[in-house]
Amino acid sequence: MRGDKYTYLTTAIDYANGPPHIGHAFEKIGADAMVRYRRLKGEQVRFVIGMDEHGLKVLQSAEAAGVTPQAWADGIASKFEEMWRALGISNDDFIRTTQPRHHRAVEVMIERMQAADDLYRGKYEGLYCVGCEAFKTDAELVSVATLEAAAEAGTGADGVAGGVHSEGLTAEERVARLRCPIHPSRQLVWSQEENWFFRLSRYGERLLKLLAERPEFVQPESRRNEIRRVLEGGLEDISVSRSRLGWGVPWPGDPEHTVYVWIDALTNYLSAVGFPDPGYGQFWPADVHVIGKDITRFHCIYWPAMLMSAEVELPRTVWGHGFVTFGGAKVSKSEGGARVDLTELVELRGADALRYFLLREVPWNGDGEISAQRYDERYTSDLANNLGNLVNRVISMIERYREGVVPPGAQTALDPEIAAALVRYRGAMDANLLQQGAAAAIELGQAANAFVGDRAPWNQAKDPALAGELDATLASLARALAAIASMLFPFMPAKMTDLASRLGLEAPLPLESLAALELAGRRMHKGEVLFPRPQE
């Protein structure tokens, strides 16, 4: 219907001020599962991940490390790319905001927005921290009273969480009462600078209309309701340039300014597919922007408004996933995730087990809690006992009773269960409910295990008159394993490719081919235990 249009799926680009942690990984793993599922359905997919490398924090990190900001960004970017390779993330491209192709796209966006008369020079004023060389918002500030309390408690300023409510206070009151937690001894300055502004206020009605006509634009629903509330409250124009910050895309025609984060970072989704060259239409509009729920506003308000202004088609959906918490602590991208070392977690049981665990444990449309104990339990019960053991016992029996070759066999009671599991699986995966998709596969494993008990193939094998029954038992079980290999491939690409090869297949089969699957004649081999039980 859409010709050879690719399915285009993106993740948020990560900010280059620190190494990757589990919050970054959760998002990429989930997005990768969505991508691999779509490929399994036969879609041609473009999957892009990237880095946001401009801005103050990158500059500061680079200075602290004594390197140029570009060198700093290069280092961080390579760490991220290494991690994505280690986790089996199948992105086709890695866009970086310091690349020339991105600068070009940003410039064109600005030119178009300018042509629409949506950009103007205005004054931005607010509390400015001289130490940080940056304006600060309420969310980034603490009150003097809070600092004093912390000092009394002996915890110091480091542990103080930001976040104040200063609406209604005069500039003088704000200066007197609020401090930057990074530079608590310095007074903030009420300052102003001339910036470029985007007439976001023009787009409120059109955005409300967008939500009404295309509710799927913001998913899941809980995120959509939040966005609607913001829109109903009315929009103000936003400043989109900075004059005191050098590290960014120079503002076209006004090189004293650099492009501030919104137009810069969000435009990556276009620059990665070649915008403004006409070929970008092969990929654009994006089918799904996968993002963390904390940045839905930027993707569901700023971004579509910018695209409307520039007369570029809007993405189809924005998916705002939730967060992983570890022992109650948020481990999102912006919180550091210091309590869980991602590299250690990958090494513990391998990338595939981690991918499975996260997506099985944390709903893709909400938050979830993980722990080391939980990982143990989930791995042992789902992967080692249920699935791994099933693979082992089925292939063992085929080797023992049929020389390792799948016999031709009639349908059994298990086959309708395979079909039913596939229906549930597709329903869940099409709705991006990855957790439920994984559950459907494991439930099929449980059904297959129960089926083995019911049929007792070891008894069928003792009576030559039951040879046909035994054939049917083994053939059905083989079909179940092939189905599971495909269903779990988006979650565990390496392990399921391994499983497929043990089943005599080159790779997990496309979903379409599972309906009328015939494996007779395939030679199976058991191999090493697929998911070893944790050693005690």
Next chain:
RNA sequence: GGCAGGGUAGCUCAGCUGGUGAGAGCACACGAUUCAUAAUCGUGGGGUCGCGGGUUCAAGUCCCGCCCCUGCUACCA
């Protein structure tokens, strides 16, 4: 403070527009089985369904009040 969502077995959660004895998975106990990774299958114990009122023949399921948790409340990404 306002808005939104949530508080159901030890843990993670299903329970849609009110109605047969309140469920699943994991964990635990017992039984069965031997193809298999001390794995598997079956059975069972265990819950004042946040608290207090109310509507109704009947309420986790509706209404009111309260307590607790989470998210959002716009220019950090």
